[in-house]
Amino acid sequence: EVPPSCTRGCEVCSEYNGCLKCMPKLFILLERSDIRQIGVCLASCPVGYFGVRNPDMNKCNKCKIENCEACFSRNFCTKCKEGLYSHRGRCYLSCPEGLSPTNGTTECAS
Amino acid sequence: TAGPGQPGPAACASWCRCDGDGRADCSGRGLAGVPERLSAFTYYLDISMNNITELPANVFKNLTYLEELRLAGNDLTFIHPEALSGLHQLKVLMLQNNQLKTVPSQALRGLHALQSLRLDANHITEVPEDSFEGLQQLRHLWLDDNNLAEVPMGPLGDLGSLQALTLALNRITRIPDHAFANFSSLVVLHLHNNKIKEIGRNSFNGLDNLETLDLNFNNLETFPEAVQALPKLKELGFHSNNIAVIPERAFQNNPLLRTIHLYDNPLSIVGVSAFQNLSDLHSLMLRGASKTELFPSLAGAASLESLTLTGTQIGAIPSWLCEDLHSLRTLDLSYNEIKELPGFQGCFQLEELNLQHNHIQLIHRDTFQGLASLHILDLSRNEITSIHQDAFSSLTSLTNLDLSSNHFSSLPTAGLSSLNQLKLAGNLEMKGPLAPRHFPRLRTISLPYAYQCCAFTGCESVLSATAEDEGKTGVSINADSAEEEERIPLPLHCSPSPGAFKPCEYLLGSWMIRLT
Numbered sequence: 294e295v296p297p298s299c300t301r302g303c304e305v306c307s308e309y310n311g312c313l314k315c316m317p318k319l320f321i322l323l324e325r326s327d328i329r330q331i332g333v334c335l336a337s338c339p340v341g342y343f344g345v346r347n348p349d350m351n352k353c354n355k356c357k358i359e360n361c362e363a364c365f366s367r368n369f370c371t372k373c374k375e376g377l378y379s380h381r382g383r384c385y386l387s388c389p390e391g392l393s394p395t396n397g398t399t400e401c402a403s
Numbered sequence: 404t405a406g407p408g409q410p411g412p413a414a415c416a417s418w419c420r421c422d423g424d425g426r427a428d429c430s431g432r433g434l435a436g437v438p439e440r441l442s443a444f445t446y447y448l449d450i451s452m453n454n455i456t457e458l459p460a461n462v463f464k465n466l467t468y469l470e471e472l473r474l475a476g477n478d479l480t481f482i483h484p485e486a487l488s489g490l491h492q493l494k495v496l497m498l499q500n501n502q503l504k505t506v507p508s509q510a511l512r513g514l515h516a517l518q519s520l521r522l523d524a525n526h527i528t529e530v531p532e533d534s535f536e537g538l539q540q541l542r543h544l545w546l547d548d549n550n551l552a553e554v555p556m557g558p559l560g561d562l563g564s565l566q567a568l569t570l571a572l573n574r575i576t577r578i579p580d581h582a583f584a585n586f587s588s589l590v591v592l593h594l595h596n597n598k599i600k601e602i603g604r605n606s607f608n609g610l611d612n613l614e615t616l617d618l619n620f621n622n623l624e625t626f627p628e629a630v631q632a633l634p635k636l637k638e639l640g641f642h643s644n645n646i647a648v649i650p651e652r653a654f655q656n657n658p659l660l661r662t663i664h665l666y667d668n669p670l671s672i673v674g675v676s677a678f679q680n681l682s683d684l685h686s687l688m689l690r691g692a693s694k695t696e697l698f699p700s701l702a703g704a705a706s707l708e709s710l711t712l713t714g715t716q717i718g719a720i721p722s723w724l725c726e727d728l729h730s731l732r733t734l735d736l737s738y739n740e741i742k743e744l745p746g747f748q749g750c751f752q753l754e755e756l757n758l759q760h761n762h763i764q765l766i767h768r769d770t771f772q773g774l775a776s777l778h779i780l781d782l783s784r785n786e787i788t789s790i791h792q793d794a795f796s797s798l799t800s801l802t803n804l805d806l807s808s809n810h811f812s813s814l815p816t817a818g819l820s821s822l823n824q825l826k827l828a829g830n831l832e833m834k835g836p837l838a839p840r841h842f843p844r845l846r847t848i849s850l851p852y853a854y855q856c857c858a859f860t861g862c863e864s865v866l867s868a869t870a871e872d873e874g875k876t877g878v879s880i881n882a883d884s885a886e887e888e889e890r891i892p893l894p895l896h897c898s899p900s901p902g903a904f905k906p907c908e909y910l911l912g913s914w915m916i917r918l919t
Contacts (some may be wrong), residue, residue, distance in 0.1 A: 301431055301452060302476070318500050318524040318548060319476070336476030336500040338452050338519070346523065346548050346572050348596055348620075365567040368615060368638070369591045371519055371543050380568060381590045381612065 302334035315351070320344045322353040343367070360384035372398065416440050425468065438461045444468050451497065452476040458510075460485035462464050471495040475521070478502055484509035492516055499545065506558070510535040523569070524548040530555035535562050545878040547593065549570040554582045562586070569593035570616070577601040577849070578629070595619040595640070602627045611635065619643050619664065631656040637683070640664035649692075653677040661685045661706075673715075681786055682706060690714055702727055711735040718742055725749030737761070737781070748773045755779040759805070766790040772797055779803040785827065787811050795819055807849065808831065813914040816841035825850060828898070849898045856897035 296310060305314035315321045315334035323330045327334035337345045338353035340383050346367050354367065361370035361384050369382030377384045380392060380401040388394060388401035395402045401403045415421030419429035426447040429438050434453040441448065446468045452573050455477040463469060463486070470492050476867045479501035479707035487510045494516055498507075503525040511517070517538050523545040530551070535541060546555075551573040559565075563585050571593045583589065589610055599621040602809070607613070607628040615638040622643040630639060636657045642664040651674035652659055670692040680703040680832070687707060688887060689699075691714035698721050701707060707728050713735060720736065722745045733755040741761040746769045746892035747753060754776050763785040770791075771777065777798050785810040795801065795818035795889060804822055808829035815836065819825070822842050826832060828849040837850070837857050850856055 337473065337497055344523075346596075348572065350580075351524075365543050366593070366615065369567050371567070381614070401678055 300333050302336075303332075318351065320351045320353045358382070358384065408538065414440050414442065421445075430473070441466060446470045446492075449473040450477070454478055456480055456502075458486035461488060462486055464489045467491065469493055471497075473497045474501070476500040480504075482507040482510045484512075486510050488513055489593060490514060494517045497521045499525070501525050504526055505529045506531060506534040508536070508558075511535070515540065521545045522549070526550055526651055530558045530559045538562065539564060541565055541674060545569050547573070548807070549573055550559050554578060556582050560585050561581070563588065566587055567591040569599070572596045575599055575621075577603075577719055579603055579607040580605040581608055583891055584604050586613075587611045589613055591615045593617040594621070596621075598622055600624065602629050605632070607632045614638065614659075616640070626650055628723045630651075630654070633657060634659075636660055638662045641668070643667040647671045649673045649677045651676045652679070654681060655679070657681075659683055666690060666725050671695070675699055679703065685709070687711070698724075704728060704827040709733045713738045715739050720831060722746075732776075737770040744770050746770060746772060749855055750774065751776065753777055757781045758785070760784045762786055764788055766794045768793050768796060775799055777801055781805040782809070783807040783829075785807045785809055790815055793817060802844075822846070823847070825849075843897055847896045853899040853901045856899065859895055859897040860900060 294383065299312045302316045302319045303312035304316050307313050310329060311331035312321065312334050319334045319336060320338055321331045322335055322342065324333055337339055338355050340362055341356055342353040343356055343366060345354050356369045356370065357366035357367050358364055360374045362374050363372040364370045370384055372378060373379045373384035376401050377386060378394060378401050380389060385401070392401035392403055394400065404886050414893065415427060416429060418434060419427045419440050421427045421442065425442065425444050427441055427445050428449045430449045431452040434450060434455060436455060437450060445466050448466065448469060451473045451696060455474065458479065460483040465618040467489055469490050469654060472493060475497045479498065480503065487533045493514050495512065495555060496517060499521040503522070504527060505527060511534070512549040515537060517539050520541060527546065527549040527844065528551065529580065535558050538561065542564060544562065544565060547569040551570065553575055554570065556579065575594065575597040577598060578599060590612055590683055590901050592613060595617045599618065600623065602623065610633055612635050613633050614635055616630065616633065616636060618641040620643045623641060623646055623707055626646055626649055627641065630636065634656060637659050638661060646668040646671060653674060654677065657704060658680060662685055667687055669693040670689065673689060673692045673695045675697050677699055678684065679700050682703050683706050684704050685706055686709035688711040693714060695715040695717060697879060698717050704727055709732050710728065710731060717739045718741060720741060722747065725747050726749050729749050730752060731750045733750055734750065734753060735757040737757045739761055741758065741763060744763055752774055753774050756777060759781045764787060766787060768791040771794060775797060778800055780801060783805040787806070788811055792809055792815040794815060796913065798818045801819065801821055801900060803824045804819065805826040807826040810832055811830060812832040813835060814827065820843060823832060823844050823846040823850045825842065830851050833851050836855050839859055848859060
């Protein structure tokens with residue numbers, strides 16, 4: 294019986310910090326709740342985060358790329374914020390020099 | 404009533420939360436199938452974390468506006484070849500965390516607009532040859548955390564537009580030559596946590612735009628020379644492997660490298676020219692290359708901010724070190740065989756310098772000249788017999804100085820007024836007292852002898868004793884009543900602290916007892 298404070302997919306739950314360890318293959322996301330961090334188990338990380346898989350733990354890490362909504366890894370964006378252009382995993386206000394948006398998309402290409 | 408996936412009158416299935424703008428969230432509802440009565444204009448559908456085991460044919464037939472479909476965290480074992488038909492606008496398909504044993508190649512065939520495909524965390528052992536046929540727009544593919552024993556070269560060959568690929572956490576043992584030949588657009592390639600022992604000389608040919616390559620946590624025994632085919636590489640990781648040698652000119656074709664992670668390898672030899680001309684290199688950590696005798700050339704490494712080179716047989720630091728490395732902030736050269744120090748003038752941004760556990764004997768006047776940003780200096784466990792009186796004079800920001808376990812008899816104090824931690828323990832030749840007034844901000848001090856702490860920790864009769872001592876050691880101490888007021892009011896920890904058997908005064912008039 295998983296205490297109410299833990300979402301589905303939790304393996305080790307604590308009353309104070311939510312989930313401490315998720316079921317295999319799920320990602321743990323640390324959410325802030327006033328001064329506490331609450332562990333939540335997810336199959337995919339929320340907007341602004343990407344999943345890092347390791348043999349012992351899978352974790353949601355923050356995208357560190359400017360103007361990025363969804364990322365593949367720390368330095369590769371898969372979806373830029375509305376109205377921005379993307380090129381090789383980065384987001385731009387306008388396409389870098391020498392590049393232009395391809396057939397009506399927001400992806401820049403030479 | 405509408406069947407599964409059949410459009411309803413712009414309604415929302417009872418299990419779901421719909422925002423009225425085409426987004427439906429039906430995640431975590433314990434559903435065994437795709438909810439019914441979804442709006443025909445749904446473009447985002449999240450049915451992850453339910454109990455769906457199969458996707459029947461045409462289950463999304465009339466959701467032709469769907470762009471993102473999330474099916475992660477179900478128990479999918481089978482996807483009917485016609486399950487995804489009609490989804491011509493689909494860009495993102497998330498199938499991670501399911502029970503698939505093979506790539507559902509027929510079901511994927513018609514998804515011509517698909518850009519992101521997640522198949523990670525399934526049980527995929529087989530990738531049929533036609534798995535990705537028709538997916539010309541695919542940019543991002545996750546196949547990590549599955550059971551692949553080799554790189555699925557054939558199927559991947561159809562993905563000329565791919566930019567990001569992860570094959571991490573599988574059971575891949577080798578990377579054949581030309582494994583990624585068609586991937587001129589690939590930017591990120593993750594292969595970490597496999598069992599890769601062998602990488603062909605031409606394995607990475609064709610990856611003209613690769614910027615990040617992650618080979619960490621594998622079984623590589625030789626340096627992957629194939630990286631020389633990667634002109635745009637910025638980040639390379641091969642830590643936690645079994646590599647003993649970094650060859651000469653190892654990174655000669657990777658001029659844009661910023662980060663190289665190579666720790667946790669049984670390194671023994673590092674080629675002198677291995678790291679030359681890496682003008683964007685940001686940090687370099689080389690530990691325990693035990694048979695390395697010459698300092699690797701870092702010519703051109705103008706962006707290097709952190710250098711760790713420890714546990715080698717290197718006996719000297721080249722004089723050019725600071726001519727090239729003017730961005731250096733932390734330098735750790737501990738546990739080598741260094742006997743003589745050059746001047747570090749050019750490293751004017753240096754904040755931390757660790758030279759612990761070498762064979763340094765002399766500290767010259769200009770050794771640390773100009774290091775106004777230096778906070779931490781560790782010279783412990785060397786053989787220092789003499790320190791020039793002005794050696795520390797320009798270290799105006801120094802807060803931590805560790806000189807413990809050396810052989811000098813007196814400490815020059817010019818320039819040490821900013822110290823809050825000073826370690827001198829283990830310098831048995833240093834018998835004279837120190838004057839607290841040279842260290843107004845001191846918090847922690849360790850000294851060779853307990854009686855030397857008396858001047859710092861306020862033993863009542865200290866003044867008379869220390870006044871008498873001045874004659875013997877020649878170290879300037881002001882022992883008149885003014886000293887009483889100058890004593891440092893702030894909490895200060897001095898060790899070894901004096902006590903019954905380590906008194907501040909004489910014990911039976913004998914110096915010898917006091918010195919023990």
